[in-house]
Amino acid sequence: MKRTSRDIRVANRFEVLRRILADGPVSRQEVAADTGLSLATVSNLVGELLQAGLLEEVGFQDSGGGRPRALVAARRSGGFLAGVDVAETYVHVELFDTGLQVLASVEEPLDPRQESSPAQVVAHIVSSLRSVAERAEVGLDQLLGVGVSVPGQVDRDGGVSIFAPNWDWHDVPLRDQLAATLNVPLYLDNPLRAGVLAELWFGAGRGHDDVAVLTLGTGVGAGLAFHGQLHRGATNSAGEWGHTNLVMDGRQCRCGSRGCVEAYVGAPGIMAQLREIAPDSPLLHPDDQTATIDALAEAHRAGDPVAVAVVDETARYLAVAIADLINIVNPEVVVLSSWVAAKLGEPLLTRARALLGRHALKRPLNHTEISLCRINGNPVSLGAATFALEGHLAEIGVTPR
Secondary structure, three states, rough: OOOHHHHHHHHHHHHHHHHHHOOOEEEEEHHHHHHHEEEOHHHHHHHHHOOOOOEEEEEEEOOOOOOOOEEEEEOOOEEEEEEEEEEEEEEEEEEEOOOOOEEEEEEEEEOOOOOOOOOHHHHHHHHHHHHHHHHOOOOOEEEEEEEEEOOEEEOOOOOEEEEEOOEEEEEOOOHHHOOOOOOEEEEOOHHHHHEEEEHHHHHOOOOOOEEEEEEEEOOEEEEEOOOOOOOOOOOOOOOOOOEEEEEOOOOOOOOEEEEOOOHHHHHHHHHHHHHHHHOOOOOOOOOHHHHHHHHHHHHHHOOOOHHHHHHHHHHHHHHHHHEEEEHHOOOOEEEEOOOOHHHHHHHHHHHHHHHHHHOOOOOHHHHOOEEEEEOOOHHHHHHHHHHHHHHHHOOOOOOOO
């Protein structure tokens, strides 16, 4: 779809705000140099953001002999945003100011075996939002917007969960169901997009153009950014790296195919690996992914041979999958994120790094930085809040129809 001049202006406005939030008090000249936009364009966009109450002038900078340059920064009292991370086993909600600083957070457990209907998930989202607002002493009517991240394929314009394999959802009008209870602007997308936005704004992606954020949890996927911009694909489905084929006629995947990356490096796949290596291992909690991964991580630290074998085998599959992504996408930065990556951490990444050279082309591999997510707090909630901020920015200076 061809972008209109309004689309370009909204994108530029978002980029200017992103640079100011990430870098602290800066001058308009610095923002222009950093974004490649003209000083006149930056000045106009900063003026709009000042008028909207999202920025404030906070002093001056010596220009080296010329007129002092005014510095601008986020106006943290400009309103409130919420970011909702709906995962397979929990709903995590964080409340932010307009500088994207966390004011309060709430997490409610979600049992995927008993609480998988849209109505049950919606109830958890609403309950968590009310709890986090109460904790921060903020009324829900004070929210500029709520970003909601849900797993699977999402139609963000229609607010529909197209396909969530973990719950077997098909074409669920989730935004409408939430809007029946919540009278706030709602913005729906998935954790792949949320995660890469968080890294671009505040993580390892800052200052880089081509970034891949790999989520390793119950599900597996890749958030992608090219030329510093989020890459969505034609149907907002880009990044389904977890459902690329790793092993011909391999393990059954939740998507219905066999041999997917997710079936080997996602939490259920790691549990399957543990069953194959040691079927009677006390590390295995058959009905509890979190407990199993926790037990593996602790046992690996203690040098348990079964845990070491499971992590090494998982790293072998992960190395091949990352190498494929590097060969195709040629990113500057690859970040491993989500809860499985956080728990297994450096041992998994160290072993995968050691094996990458066998599978990735030398030149792109040598120019790729690979790290774990270092963002404090929940990166998906942070990214989801940026969906809401982006939506709010789209309305600034636009006359309602």
